[in-house]
Every structure is written in structure tokens, then in C-alpha cells.
Amino acid sequence: MGMGAGRGRGAGGRAGAGPPKECVCLNCGYRIPHQPGIPCRQMQCPRCGAPMVRG
Numbered sequence: 001m002g003m004g005a006g007r008g009r010g011a012g013g014r015a016g017a018g019p020p021k022e023c024v025c026l027n028c029g030y031r032i033p034h035q036p037g038i039p040c041r042q043m044q045c046p047r048c049g050a051p052m053v054r055g
Helices: none
Strands: 022-025 031-033 052-054
Antiparallel strands (some): 022 031
């Protein structure tokens, strides 16, 4: 096999593991599971009330 005959990125040819599965509070670090269809930025941290981000 010559140059360029690889099987994609990463081990086993997988391109990536997909989107993150958690929403994280940047203020206090609290983590909750991401709910499909609801952007993390629209959720509030149950601990401190700050907006969440994808983690």
C-alpha cells in the first residue's frame, strides 16, 4: 500500500465519538446529561442558576 491508503482518522477508522453528552456550568462546574433537542445554553444550572454550555 502506498501513501493515502489509510482508513480514516483515529483507531479503527472512526472519525469521532459524536457530540458531547453533558451540559456543564461554567460558574460552578456542575454537570448534567445533555437532553436531545434542548441546547445546553438554554438550560440553567440547578445549583447556581448560571447558563450551561456543552462540555
